[in-house]
Amino acid sequence: MASFVQFLQHSGVYAAQSFMIVPRGGFNLVCLRDSKDVRLSYDRDRLQIDDVRLEHVERVAQEYIDARFRTQRSQEREDQSLRLRTALYATARPEGPARALKISAKGVGIPELRAMRGSTGIKLEIAILPRKDFTIAFKFLKHLDQSGKVINATKWTPDDVPWFLTKLNWTFGAQANIFFTAVDATWITVQKALGAKISRDVFRSDIVPFKRRDADLTCFLVGDYDAMDNEAAGEYLPDEQVCVVVDQGNPPVFDYGEAFIGVMAHEVGHFLHHKRNMPGSGHHDRSGVLLSSGMESLSLDKQLVSNITAW
Missing domain, CATH: 3.40.390.10 (Collagenase (Catalytic Domain))
Structure with missing residues (x-):
């Protein structure tokens, strides 16, 4: 069964509550497990959703870490960067069972993302938060x-x-x-x-x-x-x-x-x-x-x- 999970602990993905946050004008990442034959449905005026493929991992991970740590250099930053890159590479494999989704905010509010397989599926509320x-x-x-x-x-x-x-x-x-x-x-x-x-x-x-x-x-x-x-x-x-x-x-x-x-x-x-x-x-x-x-x-x-x- 398909499910949404976070890549990193305390990263703004509250899977148990079918909820996640995305910074206004920025992006967040979520893993979609058991994604075979799953189609995504969402408000394209407020959200842009891209698959993170192998060739994107290093760039996306760097952008994600930079946005959350800004100019701070620390062991914590290096550790989180390594964890994220490792997780993204694991889901970015072609024909793998999971997908890494980069969810970017284009609007405001709380649009929904639905992952459908046939007539059944799961949803995720996406709160677009101002900084x-x-x-x-x-x-x-x-x-x-x-x-x-x-x-x-x-x-x-x-x-x-x-x-x-x-x-x-x-x-x-x-x-x-x-x-x-x-x-x-x-x-x-x-x-x-x-x-x-x-x-x-x-x-x-x-x-x-x-x-x-x-x-x-x-x-x-x-x-x-x-x-x-x-x-x-x-x-x-x-x-x-x-x-x-x-x-x-x-x-x-x-x-x-x-x-x-x-x-x-x-x-x-x-x-x-x-x-x-x-x-x-x-x-x-x-x-x-x-x-x-x-x-x-x-x-x-x-x-x-x-x-x-x-x-």
């Missing part, structure tokens, strides 16, 4: 210890910001066409002893004033933090447009390897939800999806995409 760009500043806390010596409160440093951006821009850029640019990455020093765990009151009074006021969002790295609400691993303050993330993240909630960046993405998700003037905090009960009140991951879904952006 959104936000600026983000990162501030790393120093304060005094009990002897009056300046100490680093966090293990993270400004040198880690390129990695932060790579992960955030893949999470939100590839899945919702939302990108972030860093406008600041600096240490801040509070000239008093703050203790091992920063309270919300201390955060508001002594740390938030260091925010970058011309940035859309300022993210503070403070080591450990106590929001007084379920030992939160991070928090977003909508009235200040700042967030705070603890060094270790939240291992019980996120899969291995995502505990820290998952919390940062969670707080950024609150920011995006707030920017859309959506009601509530943005938390939901869909397990395995970012902002879930249960287990989370860096995955978005159709409902979350609709909550943080518009088509």
